[in-house]
Amino acid sequence: MDGGGQYNPRTVEEVFRDFKGRRAGMIKALTTDVEEFYQQCDPEKENLCLYGFPNEQWEVNLPAEEVPPELPEPALGINFARDGMQEKDWLSLVAVHSDAWLLAVAFYFGARFGFDKTDRKRLFTMINDLPTIFEVVTGTTKKQAKEKSSVSNHSSNKSKSGSKARGSELGKFAKGMPAKDEDDVVDEEDEEEHGETLCGACGENYAADEFWICCDICEKWFHGKCVKITPARAEHIKQYKCPSCSNKRARP
DSSP states (O other): OOSSTTOOOOSHHHHHHHHHHHHHHHHHHHTTTHHHHHHHOOTTSSOOEEEEOTTSOEEEEOOOSSSSOSSOOOOSOTTTTGGGSOHHHHHHHHHHHHHHHHHHHHHHHHHHTTOOHHHHHHHHHHHHTSOOHHHHHHTHHHHHHHHHHHHTTOGGGSOSSSSOOOGGGSOSBTTTBOOSOSOHHHHHHHHHHHTTOBBTTTOOBOOTTSOEEEOTTTOOEEETTTTTOOHHHHTTOSSOOOHHHHHHTTOO
């Protein structure tokens, strides 16, 4: 396992693109593909690692046999702890180790291709502007945004209909369709507040021109495209459950 084939990013922008691709794949494993990920992490198997790839795919596999490996290796034995702790705690643990691995790979490329102090600082700043995998998986950043929302007197806008949509802030459509008929002042306030809302699947920020939907169970927000829900389909969903929450009920 080489964690990325023969592709070697050489500029700050290329390394950051590599980082984002690997990060997206690992977030997918721990959120939208969590059932498949859970099953692949069989404690009866040998030491397993979670790999993320630049093409936004993920894989659970044995560590590289070559010593030293071509790239830094992810945490070993993530499967052994699976049945010994609560699932959400286990996923959080894997998320923390995944964050550490992503930084190791990014700065391995930086060292290998001679990034200077300015390049390293710029790379870290670009990485630091994204929420960590841990924050996406646990909803930490979303909670912080919600607290700021409460301070700014927006907490009263949360829908009481049980749909978990944020009232007029995100519109009256399908639990997450951003409203377009508010005046300019309200739109600016909404954009500022929801700019810190993150998709529970890909970890990207809220954008007013995209369709979003909220899980009625965990209250995380998702791009419709990330969970394959269209506005038309959402109109007919009385209670939406994200892939992660839908899978939990089937697990012993």
